[in-house]
Amino acid sequence: MSGQRARIRRRQRTFRWGVVTLVSAFFALPLLGMLDFTTRGPGGVGRSGQTWRTLADFGAVATDYPTLNDGVVTSVGLAVLTVAVMLLLLVPTMTWVRLRVPRAQRLVEFVCLLPLTVPAIVLVVGLSPIYTWLTGWLRYFFGTAISESTLWLSLAYVVLVLPYSYRAIDAGLRSIDVRTLSEAARSLGAGWPTVMWRIILPNLRSAVLSASFLTVALVLGEFTIANLFSRNNLQVAMYLLGKSDAQISVAVGLVSLVFAFLILFAMSFVGSAGQGGALTRRLRSRKESA
Amino acid sequence: MSTVASERATDRGVAVELTDLRRTYGGVHALDGLTLHLAPGEFVALLGPSGCGKTTALRCLAGLEDPDSGTVTVAGKDLTRVPTNKRDMGMVFQAYSLFPHLTARQNVEFGLSLRRGSGAQRRTRAGEMLDLVGLGSQVDKFAHQMSGGQQQRVALARALAIEPQVLLLDEPLSALDAKVRSQLRDEIRRIQLEVGTTTLFVTHDQEEALAVADRVGVMSGGRLEQLAAPHELYASPATAFVADFVGLSNRLAGRVSQGRAEVLGGSVPVLPGSVTEGPAVVLVRPEGVRIERSDDGEATVVSASFLGATGRVVASTPDGETIHVQVANVDVPDYRPGDRVRLTPRGDAALAVHDGSDSMGTPGSK
Numbered sequence A: 001m002s003g004q005r006a007r008i009r010r011r012q013r014t015f016r017w018g019v020v021t022l023v024s025a026f027f028a029l030p031l032l033g034m035l036d037f038t039t040r041g042p043g044g045v046g047r048s049g050q051t052w053r054t055l056a057d058f059g060a061v062a063t064d065y066p067t068l069n070d071g072v073v074t075s076v077g078l079a080v081l082t083v084a085v086m087l088l089l090l091v092p093t094m095t096w097v098r099l100r101v102p103r104a105q106r107l108v109e110f111v112c113l114l115p116l117t118v119p120a121i122v123l124v125v126g127l128s129p130i131y132t133w134l135t136g137w138l139r140y141f142f143g144t145a146i147s148e149s150t151l152w153l154s155l156a157y158v159v160l161v162l163p164y165s166y167r168a169i170d171a172g173l174r175s176i177d178v179r180t181l182s183e184a185a186r187s188l189g190a191g192w193p194t195v196m197w198r199i200i201l202p203n204l205r206s207a208v209l210s211a212s213f214l215t216v217a218l219v220l221g222e223f224t225i226a227n228l229f230s231r232n233n234l235q236v237a238m239y240l241l242g243k244s245d246a247q248i249s250v251a252v253g254l255v256s257l258v259f260a261f262l263i264l265f266a267m268s269f270v271g272s273a274g275q276g277g278a279l280t281r282r283l284r285s286r287k288e289s290a
Numbered sequence B: 001m002s003t004v005a006s007e008r009a010t011d012r013g014v015a016v017e018l019t020d021l022r023r024t025y026g027g028v029h030a031l032d033g034l035t036l037h038l039a040p041g042e043f044v045a046l047l048g049p050s051g052c053g054k055t056t057a058l059r060c061l062a063g064l065e066d067p068d069s070g071t072v073t074v075a076g077k078d079l080t081r082v083p084t085n086k087r088d089m090g091m092v093f094q095a096y097s098l099f100p101h102l103t104a105r106q107n108v109e110f111g112l113s114l115r116r117g118s119g120a121q122r123r124t125r126a127g128e129m130l131d132l133v134g135l136g137s138q139v140d141k142f143a144h145q146m147s148g149g150q151q152q153r154v155a156l157a158r159a160l161a162i163e164p165q166v167l168l169l170d171e172p173l174s175a176l177d178a179k180v181r182s183q184l185r186d187e188i189r190r191i192q193l194e195v196g197t198t199t200l201f202v203t204h205d206q207e208e209a210l211a212v213a214d215r216v217g218v219m220s221g222g223r224l225e226q227l228a229a230p231h232e233l234y235a236s237p238a239t240a241f242v243a244d245f246v247g248l249s250n251r252l253a254g255r256v257s258q259g260r261a262e263v264l265g266g267s268v269p270v271l272p273g274s275v276t277e278g279p280a281v282v283l284v285r286p287e288g289v290r291i292e293r294s295d296d297g298e299a300t301v302v303s304a305s306f307l308g309a310t311g312r313v314v315a316s317t318p319d320g321e322t323i324h325v326q327v328a329n330v331d332v333p334d335y336r337p338g339d340r341v342r343l344t345p346r347g348d349a350a351l352a353v354h355d356g357s358d359s360m361g362t363p364g365s366k
């Protein structure tokens, strides 16, 4: 009896490790390939750290690869802006809907998940008249410096990240009693902004962080929309660079992949890395849902 | 004890008036013309069956719900359209409502931080309030590190810290076990007397309501049936509903003539508001019936049970009526099912007498 159980357990363990190894190999092989490619010597002969040395010299990168430099700056700017707009849009809206029009929750969920089903090219086709119109007004009021900024792409990116951030924030809102907490705060004299800022947001900390991390990872990896709008961002710059200096391009790709991986890795520890309160709360809510 | 609270006790209370409040949800009349006036500094408990509108009434007073019509007046000011955060009311909820990311002290300080006063004053005041509810040693704990009873104490301290005009409690004890519940309810009463804040306490536990309140309001179907002191409510209920809802009553067929009711072979005076002549339903408390073992008695013992401090004998009459009788706990073993007993009403036995058209629950259902 117990022997059989031990055998089963052993078999399960082997299976589990097998899966982990396979998956790791699946993800690691391309990365190793990239590493190999970027460390090849001139003419593909021998080893050389030249590519990485170049990349590590930020000053040189800025002057020698202006497009890449511009792409990185733009992408970081886009990531920050997208996170800000996404949070400003989603957190108050979702809280409000939950409190005041719970019946509309399904509708909001549907709308937020919709972008998953819309291909990027369709999104671009749909957005371009809106951007043309927007750019017209912006040029009229603020001049071309602002109207031509690539940072306006963040509006499109907000749509793109909506499904993922919606999920993250929804999970956070589910784990607290938004109604009672906000009513308690209001009875103590807090207006809605105070309720949002001092009560709801701190309790959504880990949800907000995961939504933000996901957004950053997605924005840094975005190529299609920027390319179709003929804008430069990190991925577009890498693509262009790939035609002239493949090694640098791949090295940058590797860095951004590792960065994205680190972000996702950090995300899975968001709840537990925080103060004791957040961790215990999370564990408790997990236990309750189990 | 907190000196800040006690020196203010006399001037804290304000009058609260809910007048003709109506609120419907779909077709449901949650409030159907509720009028309820609280005197300054009074502790009123709102009692009633589930769904009678107690919570809705409290939420209208707090501003968390807008009445369809009617007015809410506090200290002579019309607050009907004033938002919750401008109403200055402390509230303790049935659900645990401490802010999970803040410690007990920070929870209590939250309301103070929205008002005037320095950080040091805030800390002192929060400490005082936590002392008042007996949690002076738990100030740095988070909600998840405290028991349900402790959490509700902190919630009470938090509500009182802002020195609210009115204190609102919506079944704050219902999630706690019986012992903690009665302990905390007495403590709430002690603190309320000390700070003198006008208080509305919603509960569906009548023992709780009768034990702590200055006056108890009994609600039914979205309106107030009676608002009276506990002993008055028990001894002279205004309506049949109240008589039936508060305490346990036997409903016996009787006959009224000249202000006296004939019931159980005796004659007892009836209460004001009863029918004056003819057949009637007489409500008699279990302690209003005298019981004697007697071989020529007409009633038969159905069961006898030990209830702790008292005992209860259930007997049936030849007419098929079931009568609950309160007896001393030591007498319980004297009564065995099948024994013959004689039942007679005590002199002040009758409660309310009505014509029987009003449908009520069966006796013993409460």
Ligand SMILES: Nc1ncnc2c1ncn2[C@@H]1O[C@H](COP(=O)(O)OP(=O)(O)OP(=O)(O)O)[C@@H](O)[C@H]1O
Pocket (backbone or CB within 6 Å): B025, B026, B028, B029, B030, B048, B049, B050, B051, B052, B053, B054, B055, B056, B057, B204
């Ligand atoms: N938000 C709401 N939507 C729809 N109906 C509601 C709502 N709130 C209350 N009601 C209805 O109004 C009536 C009164 O509800 P209320 O919560 O005031 O009762 P209660 O006396 O507090 O009951 P309980 O003792 O069960 O808490 C009930 O019939 C309830 O179903």
Ligand SMILES: [Mg+2]
Pocket (backbone or CB within 6 Å): B054, B055, B056
């Ligand atoms: Mg209720």
